[in-house]
């Protein structure tokens with residue numbers, strides 16, 4: 001990513017708590033619902049898995065669907081619309097991943113692009129978000145770069161709009177008198193990591209007071 005270049009950003013004022021977006025960002029369970037037509041067809045929720053808990057971060061692997069994975073490994077061609085980041089091997093091109101550096105450093109990355117979400121709380125039920133896209137510098141040199149970029153920005157906006165809808169509905173749900181906590185799926189393990197981190201922070205702040 002040291003080679004990366006920020007090529008696009010968009011600013012969003014959101015009507016939900018920052019942790020609602022963060023938790024949505026970090027789990028893959030909702031791919032099969034909210035992103036049924038955008039992400040689920042190539043990043044199926046079922047195959048996702050999470051690295052063990054670390055006090056500093058949480059990372060989830062989002063493997064491509066099996067047929068795509070096999071094709072990439074057999075052909076040695078990453079099959080990405082844009083050039084991949086330098087230093088990646090073909091085996092690294094068979095998955096995307098999401099990364100959270102506690103508390104609010106968010107990356108959604110593919111071999112050929114990284115979405116960096118800059119998330120700031122602005123109130124108990126509002127937050128400010130800047131979505132950005134980072135590409136390898138070599139991407140700007142390829143033929144039809146402008147057309148491909150336009151298409152990839154649009155697909156980033158498309159799945160983001162699906163998340164905005166879900167997050168707004170989640171905030172509404174949190175305010176409902178019918179709200180009750182439920183169990184997490186194993187596909188939501190990063191949420192458990194984040195809550196563990198928050199519990200540690202609260203514990204630390206209580207021992208200081």
Ligand SMILES: [Fe+2]
Nearest residue numbers: 024025030163
């Ligand atoms: Fe999402």
